[in-house]
Amino acid sequence: MAITIHTYRLAKQLERPLKEIYEARKNLIFIVPSRExxxxxxxxxxxxxFRFNLPQIWQWGDLxxxxxxxxxxxxxxxxxxxxLDPPDHWLVVRHLVHDILASSKELKEKIPAVGQPAFIETIGRQLHELIGEDTLPEDLSTTLNCKSCTDDCPHLTEPTGLLCHIYKKYLNYLNENDLADSAQIPILARKLLDTESLARQLKDxxxxxxxxxxxxRAQRxxxxxxxxxxxxxxxxxxxSTMGDKFYDAEQQFAEKAFIGKVSEDRPAKIRLFTCGDPRQELETLARxxxxxxxxxxxxxxxxxxxxxxxYKNIAEDVLNAYRIPWKSGSGKYLNETMxxxxxxxxxxAxxxxxxxxxxxxxxxxxxxxxDLPKEFLEFLKERIPSGAKxxxxxxxxxxxxxxxxIIKKWDxxxxxxxxxxxxxxxxxxxxKLLDDELEIRKRAGACVTDPSLDESLYExxxxxxxxxxxxxxLAESLPELGPAQKDMLSEAEGWEYLNRFAEETRxxxxxxxxxxVTIYFDSSPVLATHKLYVVINATSQQWPGKITDPPLLNDEARRMIHENANLAGIHLPLRHERRQQKEALFRRxxxxxxxxxxxxxxxxxxxxxxxKLSPFLEMDGEKEDLYIIVEETRRPLSKLLPEGERFLREAEVPKDKLSRPRRKPIPSVKPKDExxxxxxxxxxxxxxxxAYRSILKLFQPKEAGLDAxxxxxxxxxxxxxxxKMRSSEKGLSLEACVEQLWEEVVESTYPLLNHIRKLHRHRERLRLQVLRLARIQEEIYLKLRTAFASTEWERQLPPFTINDVSFRGRADRIDHLKEIGQILWDYKTAGSKNYENSLQLASYALAxxxxxxxxxxxxxxxxxxxxxLGHISKEHKGLDKRLVPEGYSDNIKIKREKLEDIAKRAEEQxxxxxxxxxxxxxEPHYDRKTCKDCQYKVLCRKSEIEGGEWLENGEQ
Structure with a gap:
């Protein structure tokens, strides 16, 4: 019987011929590339x-x-x-690499990457390639001019020699343990055809x-x-539309196959969208x-x-924002699940x-x-535990x-x-951890009170x-994986195996x-056909992307294999051929x-x-036969929002000159008279x-650790x-008083500073700051001692009224000085730069x-x-000389603006x-310094109204 090759461009064109073949021969066997x-x-x-007597449809793995x-x-x-599935394949290759490393001290010095998880993956891919070409280890060794292939390999410290050595060991391992590499399936299936009974049945x-x-080659x-x-x-x-320059099935079976076309070719109709950045690219598509x-x-x-x-995360975000219903053409990989x-x-952790x-x-x-109670969370925040114990x-x-x-089980x-x-x-x-001990399935079921969360429970x-x-x-399948299954994996190797399992399992x-809308990630099934098909990121970065030489079997080694007479028929794709494969896929x-x-x-x-736009769209001399660009849409970043054009009211905001400016969200509360x-x-x-902080009392939860x-x-x-101790006990400095009172005050007001180890550094920092400030105050007191009369603490200031509003205040400390009057003091835990423009004490002086x-x-x-840091009055211009102690000029900063002037500014405010x-x-005041770290920026919606957030460097 002859081999017939039917070429087609549109998978939709296959419906009639495939139906005709199926109706004529119900006992046929289909082979397709993927499960989809x-x-x-x-x-x-x-x-x-649901129907009986469905045709047999296999993939190569089912053969x-x-x-x-x-x-x-x-x-x-x-x-x-x-x-072998992909993680088990990695496990077996890892086992062989470790065996070789144990027998060769020089190998790791010559090839430092060997033994690393990523390097094992590289070896595995090239083993697949060699098996797929049905390469015999003996034939491969001849390309290295080896007279015989022995365990004591003279080329082991060379990349190609290492691959050759592992290849032989890998095939032996599979044979000894009744295992099969996925690339071996056509070879094993071909051996079954030697059975006369099977050959007789398949003939019909x-x-x-x-x-x-x-x-x-194995498939051919x-x-x-x-x-x-x-x-x-x-x-x-x-x-492939690439003619003789592409090595495909027509060339592979040129001598024995009849080649025909399913239907007449027609060029594809292309609409090209050029946008500013990936998000705009998706948003332009969605609209x-x-x-x-x-x-x-x-x-x-x-x-x-x-x-x-x-693009996965941004694509899902944009499709959901534009309320476009979508479904995945294939399920999630495990490593994408919650x-x-x-x-x-x-x-x-x-x-x-x-x-x-x-x-x-x-x-x-x-x-x-x-559901941790608020009080319990506050309790934990104060103690900030870490470490399992x-x-x-x-x-x-x-x-x-x-x-x-739970913590013990995790650990x-x-x-x-x-x-x-x-x-x-x-x-x-x-x-056991997830299902039995943590009861994830049961707890997830208890969380699902909303039907929209059913998908999470399913996942x-x-x-x-x-x-x-x-x-x-792993526990029950026979045959077992051999010695590799019993190997003790290090922590890094254990996680690598789990990662491979999660990356390969859907x-x-x-x-x-x-x-x-159907979403395909990275590539679509060969038989997928839709009225409209969209390819995202048609750039040179993706098509063809970066194509490099495999480290163990580069193009030079591949050419040596191609030129070897004993390896006739073996063809390992060279770099330019791998690029052609990408181009053929793009054209499909x-x-x-x-x-x-x-x-x-x-x-x-x-x-x-x-x-850059993909070079695969630059097809000189053949472009018109392959595709026609029917429309090109350009949307630069300057057109981020639609302006003077259609827009989607539910997802977009127009940027028209005549559109009404957006109003600031102004907090409104009951009028106050105080x-x-x-x-x-x-x-x-x-x-x-x-308003948010002082009237509405909206506060974010306190951060863990030090309570400011x-x-x-x-x-x-x-x-x-x-x-008070300083004034009652003569001979004691303020610094000495602080030293004596420190432990007592800490224990009575904030005992956790003493009892929580993680807070000790803050306690020591505060103690040193207090002692330094005590020395400064002691020197100031000594300078003003002759004028000193009395001190008041936490004094209520006389209230005053402006426009029917009564303003009140309380001063931390007021010193009464002869001839000078009163001096106001206010203690701050932060640095002085935060109070350079403060009006608080000016308003106190006004009162x-x-x-x-x-x-x-x-x-x-x-x-x-x-x-x-502070101000002095005009009446007492010389107070600065009386106030500043010798040797402490760097610690005292008296502003040029006089107290009366700043008090007048305070009154205006x-x-x-x-x-x-x-x-x-x-009404919100949008200011760079204030807005940058404001915890209420979501409420005032500054970024929406003025278009942008403040960056770390202060730019918008």
Whole structure:
């Protein structure tokens, strides 16, 4: 029987010929590239759904087991080898590499990367390639001019020699343990064809291979053997449109195949979108998809989008923002699920020895089901535990037995991995931790009170099912994986194995609405056909991307293999051929639509690096036959918002000149007839900030660790007691008084400073700051001692009224001096730079002046930088000379502006403040310094109204 190759451009064109073949020969066997193609083929044959007598549709991986099954039904017993999945393949290669490292001291010096997880993956990929080309180890060794292939390899410290040596060991390992590499399946299947009974049965069963551009040597030899026994073979091959320069199935079977076309070729219709950056690229696509749907030209189910993995998060965000329903063409990988994210977060927390914030975040995770009371959180924040022992001690003493148990289980699991574990134990322990000990499935079910969260519960359930299936496979499947399965993996190797499992294992996608856009990540099934197909990121960075030489089998070594007469028929793709393969794949995507293909492209990537349009769109001399650009849309970053054009009201904001400016969100409260002078600086900074903080009392939860408010109260009490002791006990300096009172005041106001180890450094810092400030105050007192009369602490200032608003205040300390009057002092824990423009003490001086009380000066005593900052009155210009002690001029800063002048400025602000208080309306002031670290920026929506956030360097 002859081999017939049918070329096509549109997969949609295959429906009629495939139906005709199936109707004529019901016993045929289809072979397709992927699992998704199986479902698409059934749709083409109109056989989707629950039906009996469905055709046999295999992938290459099903070939060996499928043929063995046919043999068994004929009464022949066959031993089916266990096929390695990707993580098990890595495990076996790792085992062999470690054996070689143990036998060669020089190897790691010559090739330092050998033994690293990524290097093992590289070796594994090239082993696949050699097996796929059915390369014999002896033939491969001849390319290195080896007379014989022995265990004592003279070329072991050379990259190609190392690969050759591992290749031989790998094939021996598979054979000795009844295992099969996925690339070996066609070879094993071809050997089954030597069975006369099977050959006789297959002679009458047509084979139809759909969607393959080319074949590896092992696959070609299987097809040749099928042809030799007389089986009918039809190959439906996507047209690469690259002619003789591309090595595809037409060249591979040129001598024995009949080649025909399914239908006449027609160029693809391309619409090109050029945008500023990746997000704008997705947003421009989303809005144009909506326009198409609104016009009635398409429905969402007619559309498919191919998205690179690097765009995944931003694509999902934009599609959801634009309310475009979507479904994944294939399920999530395990490493994209919330369960895997939880496992990784647990690992990071363990690596950092269970730090407070990360651990409290984990304990608050809904999957653990703990609703921690506010009081308990405050208790933990004050003690900031870290480390498994500290956590369990504090939780146990607090009676939180379940939390204590959880922490111990977390820590025990990671200690088990750290000590070393084989893969079987690794999966059993992880499954036990998540399902039995932490009861993730049960807790997730308890969280789902909203139907929209059902998908999360489904994801948790499928994640645990995948773990359970793998654990069962490792424990019970025969044959076992051999010695590699019993190897003790280091902590890093254990996580590498788990990572490979999570990266390669998918969960079935949940059911979505039928009217949804289909999303393909990285690539689509060969048989996928849609009315509109979109390729995101059609740039040179993606197509072709970076193509490098494999480190162990570079182009030079590949050419040596091609030139070896003993290796005739083996063809390992060279670098330029791998680029051609990418180009052929790109061209196939151009024909994945029946009506139009959209290509999107951004001028810069997510890191801000410049992009170029893919060179695959520059096809000199053949472009018109392949595609026609019917429309090109350019949308630079300057057109971020639609202006003078259609816009989507639910997702976009127009930027028209005539559009009404957006109003600031102004907090409105019940009018007030009272204000506190200590709040004046907050109001001056931003009236809205004052309203949120002082009237509405909106505060973020206190941060863990040092409590700044308690520190402030503690220092005020300390100074009050120290000055009273200083005045009553002669011969004691203020510094000595502070030293004597320190422990007593700390223990009475903030005892945790003494009892929590993590707060000790803050206690010592505060103590040293207080002592420095005590020395400065002592020297100032000595300078003013002759004029000193008395001191008042926490004195209520005389209230005064402006525009029906009564303003009140309380001074920390007031010294009464003969001839000078009063001096105001205010203690601050922060540094003096925060009070350079403060009006607080100026407003206090204003209150005293309205009560006919003279104020000679007003000063802030700042602990952080040991500074005294303030103003003196015009009447007492010489007070600075009397005030500043010798040797302390750097610690005292007297501003040029006189106290009366700054008090007048304070009064002007109080007049405006009074208007806000009586109206109950507080408009935000957008200021770079204030807004940068403001905790209320979400409420005032500054970034929405003025367009941008403040960056770390102060730029917008």
């Amino acid at each position: 193609d199986k479902n698409l083929l059934l749709e083409m044959l109109s056989l989707k759904g 060996y087991s499928g043929l063995s099954d046919i043999l068994r039904r004929s009464g022949f017993e066959t031993v089916v080898k266990r096929q 069963r047509p084979f139809v291979l759909v969607g393959f551009m080319s074949f590896m 030899e299987f097809i040749d053997t099928l042809d030799d026994i007389g089986a009918s073979i039809d190959i439906f091959k996507p047209d 144009n998809l909506w326009f198409k749907v609104e016009e009635g030209v398409l429905t969402f189910k007619d559309i498919a989008i191919e998205i690179p993995s690097s 369960c895997w994210d939880l496992v990784k977060r647990l690992k990071i 363990k690596d950092e020895n269970w730090p407070f914030l990360a651990t409290i975040g984990l304990l608050s995770n809904p999957l653990f089901g703990f 500290e956590w369990t001690d504090i939780l146990c003493k607090s009676g939180a037995t379940e939390l204590t148990r 025990s699991f990671f200690d088990h991995i750290k000590r070393g574990s084989n893969v079987e134990s690794l999966f059993q322990r992880l499954l 948790v359930s499928k994640f645990l099912e995948a773990l359970e299936k793998k654990a069962l496979s 969960i079935l996608p949940p059911k979505r609405k039928r009217e949804s 995507h151009l024909y994945a639509s029946t009506e139009e293909t959209w290509l999107t492209f951004s001028a810069i990537d997510a890191q801000g690096r410049p992009n 204000g506190y002078l200590s709040d004046i600086d907050t109001w001056v900074q931003c009236p809205a900030l004052y 408010q308690k520190c402030g109260n503690m220092l005020h009490l300390l100074w009050s007691k120290a000055w 005293l002046s309205k009560a006919d009380q003279k104020t000679g000066g007003a000063f802030y005593l700042c602990h952080s930088d040991s500074m005294c 109080l007049i405006s403040w009074a208007k806000d208080l009586t109206s109950g309306s507080f």
